Amino acid sequence: MSSTPEVEFRSGFACFVGRPNAGKSTLTNALVGQKIVITSSKPQTTRHAVRGIVHRPDAQLILVDTPGLHKPRTLLGERLNDVVKTTWAEVDVIAVCLPASDKIGPGDRFLVGEAAKVAKTPKVAVATKSDLVTPDRMVEHLAEIAALGESVGIEWASVVPVSAVDGFQVDIVADELVKLLPSGVPLYPDGDVTDEPEEILVGELIREAALEGVRDELPHSIAVTIDEMGLREGRPEDKPLLDIYANIYLERDSQKGIVIGHKGARLREVGANARRQIEALLGTPVYLDLHVKIAKNWQTDAKHLRKLGF
Numbered sequence: 001m002s003s004t005p006e007v008e009f010r011s012g013f014a015c016f017v018g019r020p021n022a023g024k025s026t027l028t029n030a031l032v033g034q035k036i037v038i039t040s041s042k043p044q045t046t047r048h049a050v051r052g053i054v055h056r057p058d059a060q061l062i063l064v065d066t067p068g069l070h071k072p073r074t075l076l077g078e079r080l081n082d083v084v085k086t087t088w089a090e091v092d093v094i095a096v097c098l099p100a101s102d103k104i105g106p107g108d109r110f111l112v113g114e115a116a117k118v119a120k121t122p123k124v125a126v127a128t129k130s131d132l133v134t135p136d137r138m139v140e141h142l143a144e145i146a147a148l149g150e151s152v153g154i155e156w157a158s159v160v161p162v163s164a165v166d167g168f169q170v171d172i173v174a175d176e177l178v179k180l181l182p183s184g185v186p187l188y189p190d191g192d193v194t195d196e197p198e199e200i201l202v203g204e205l206i207r208e209a210a211l212e213g214v215r216d217e218l219p220h221s222i223a224v225t226i227d228e229m230g231l232r233e234g235r236p237e238d239k240p241l242l243d244i245y246a247n248i249y250l251e252r253d254s255q256k257g258i259v260i261g262h263k264g265a266r267l268r269e270v271g272a273n274a275r276r277q278i279e280a281l282l283g284t285p286v287y288l289d290l291h292v293k294i295a296k297n298w299q300t301d302a303k304h305l306r307k308l309g310f
């Protein structure tokens with residue numbers, strides 16, 4: 001018999017966990033090869049469990065991007081933590097992201113301790129942002145990761161240094177995760193990169209644009225809703241235009257000025273940036289209508305949270 005042995009196809013779910021800013025969203029995008037999750041230098045940017053889908057000849061790897069787990073201080077914080085825990089219990093492998101550029105701290109220890117409680121799920125440690133450190137620092141970081149695992153009773157299935165920014169070892173991360181998936185058939189059609197509805201992605205791109213350049217507590221106060229989204233009627237087929245009506249919600253009147261800017265200059269810039277990103281994502285020219293509204297203290301108000309989709 002000279003036939004080559006069939007490679008077993010694997011499919012399943014993995015999630016990245018890590019403290020805010022650990023590089024989870026950037027790594028998700030790098031693995032999927034397309035921007036599907038917004039990233040920013042503000043901690044706690046990610047609020048939805050977005051799935052990215054990695055298609056390979058031997059596997060389909062579905063990535064679930066979760067918010068950073070942290071000690072909750074608001075109702076929003078509690079909801080976010082619930083999302084994280086539910087996700088952990090459902091996936092085939094948990095990948096813990098620990099940025100090499102930072103010392104392992106109490107935040108990481110808390111998180112890894114929580115992950116250890118999901119005992120049955122295999123865990124991979126990913127040493128993110130390798131481009132920011134020297135090889136010596138990376139060696140030290142890897143030793144810290146090993147010690148961290150031991151201290152909470154996690155046996156890492158593997159430990160992989162990666163840089164999502166320059167692409168270093170991104171495919172190795174995929175290999176290590178794929179190894180831990182069950183054998184199975186593809187779960188999504190070829191070519192799909194996410195199952196997140198377009199409206200959610202569009203809302204996230206607007207939120208990302210609005211986050212650009214704002215500081216302090218304001219980032220956490222920004223939420224975006226899409227009121228209406230649809231192709232404008234009566235346009236020639238080769239010149240479609242997608243109308244999008246969206247609201248940016250803030251918690252306080254005093255925040256309005258920051259987001260809108262002098263004579264609306266900043267809001268126009270936010271709109272222009274978001275529109276460019278949306279057009280790149282959807283491949284259609286976009287008319288974007290943006291309004292800024294106040295939902296008083298929405299992070300701690302159950303009714304507002306529901307309305308804003310949490």
Ligand SMILES: Nc1nc2c(ncn2[C@@H]2O[C@H](COP(=O)(O)OP(=O)(O)OP(=O)(O)O)[C@@H](O)[C@H]2O)c(=O)[nH]1
Binds near residue numbers: 021023025041043044
């Ligand atoms: N130099 C470098 N920077 C990175 C890398 N990965 C992520 N970053 C930066 O780190 C910041 C946070 O990255 P994110 O991917 O948004 O982090 P996250 O873990 O998803 O953050 P949350 O959404 O807050 O949980 C951004 O400014 C990224 O550009 C990397 O490999 N190298």
